[in-house]
Amino acid sequence: MRISRRTSGGRGEYEISEVAKSGVTPTALTGRRLILNLGRGVALDTGTSIQPQGGKRRLRRMPGTPIHLHRQFAAALLLPHPVRQDVALGSGAPVVQRNRYAVEHIELGDAVLAGGDRARLDARTAILKNKTYAAEEFSVSDRLAQVQRIWKRASDFPDPIPTLLTEHHDLVKAGGPLPLGAEEVIYELQAAVAEASADMGVLYTQNTDVLPPLLQFLDGIEPEPPVKVEEIEPEEVEIKRRTIRQWRQWAGCRGAASAKFRREVREAYNSICVVCGLRFPKTPLNNTGVDSAHILPWSDYDLDKVSNGICACKLHHWAFDEGLIRIIHKGGKYFVEIPEEVEAGLAGAGFALDALRQHVGEIPAQRLPGDPSKRPHPKFLKLLAEAMD
Ligand SMILES: [Zn+2]
Structure with missing residues (x-):
């Protein structure tokens, strides 16, 4: 089973398709509130449900849910703000740039029906894309393990990074639905790392994925020199x-x-x-x-x-x-x-x-x-x- 972006009339929509390992079908999930399990003890109540539309099973925000599931997913994993429409996609490397890439698919390990009209979806793999690159793939639990490591070592970073990481941690741990503020924290974190990059001894271009420079800093990895x-x-x-x-x-x-x-x-x-x-x-x-x-x-x-x-x-x-x-x-x-x-x-x-x-x-x-x-x-x-x- 997978959650996928579909473009229809220029707009991007998210659908769920295929039968889960447990035998649960997209139809059986209709109307249920989706809990996205990222593994490692982190799950998000996404405030999202599945509604039928023209034979498809579309993801819809429920009343009171501030941002779409794909944005909550990205924010929980410390990724920059993604977009839905093809026209907004950027080109060239790196794929992950703020407002320039899409979460194309979230592959699910399994889906199970839970009490209270809920359904738990286990996120396994994420596939991201822009105009040039068809796919960049990562394991959700590997990425989350790195984010958790950054959270744990928050106080090792220069100010104001520790405060921002703690805010991010608290928002994700609150269990969702994630608010707009989660994306704002990531944006501020990108600005803070860009500002401190020289002193941290890392290479970072603002608006790109902020996780690699944070990990490089913790590991004391010297950045590779560019081509001659x-x-x-x-x-x-x-x-x-x-x-x-x-x-x-x-x-x-x-x-x-x-x-x-x-x-x-x-x-x-x-x-x-x-x-x-x-x-x-x-x-x-x-x-x-x-x-x-x-x-x-x-x-x-x-x-x-x-x-x-x-x-x-x-x-x-x-x-x-x-x-x-x-x-x-x-x-x-x-x-x-x-x-x-x-x-x-x-x-x-x-x-x-x-x-x-x-x-x-x-x-x-x-x-x-x-x-x-x-x-x-x-x-x-x-x-x-x-x-x-
Ligand atoms: Zn001057």
Whole structure:
């Protein structure tokens, strides 16, 4: 027996089909309130019943049930918010992205009729999909075991993750139907892990599955470096740029080593943005407003040397990482430039390019580290410019 998504007229509906191991048929389940048993002592009263519709057995929310069964199922397992309609599905990897994937099937181990007009369904396997990938499958009890492990170790994570995990645990343990708040907690958890990812030493892109980075943190697993930029065909500019971004994320999340790099770069630059000269140090009122950016985030270079970094405010860090501005070294001096292709590509796009243009030109010496060995290494700047072209 399985619960499946069916698309009819663009909308996604959930149906139950096939005969259960116990011999219970979808027809026998009609009108009953469904208890979804996830195993490992966790069951959800889903506040959902089965109603006949045109020869099908459709899942319907009962009065007072805030969210559909497939959303409760995802939320209980710490998955991001899924969608029902084909048109909302995303493409490419990863499949599991908030509002971009569907719970396609929930395979049931068995279904049994219970007292009080209820029926207990044992969820065994979940199959998820987006436009590109037909199926990504996982065992419900394996996933739940991982979620339970995260719950148990909640206090090991940085704030505010422990509070959010406890809220999630309490909602699931209350037995359902899960409220909208369960999805909100997961969304906040995604934001919190994205924010803390560098300090946690994990790679995480917000809106994707939040469970893997939490497990990686507990297990102290170093994230794998991305594919080498030199191995990408030179004409694949998009992929090259995306990979450079991944390297930047990777270089920034190597635990204590990257925390030390960030601190040393900020100190060498006295918390001054090398592009605009504004100083945003940490004070009792705020965290620092400048970042330490790697020039070359590749693992082949010395990632933790100050000369492989620059200090930049949030705006100029972003512009530097995106290749909208670059720093070059010429005749013993440093300059800020906007690459020609950026000028050409953004002309007429209504882009605030003038805000970047006002800092084009020579970088005054007082914005650079006093110790010449800590200034951006000319070779690193040159290699970056080549890689971004
Ligand atoms: Zn700046």
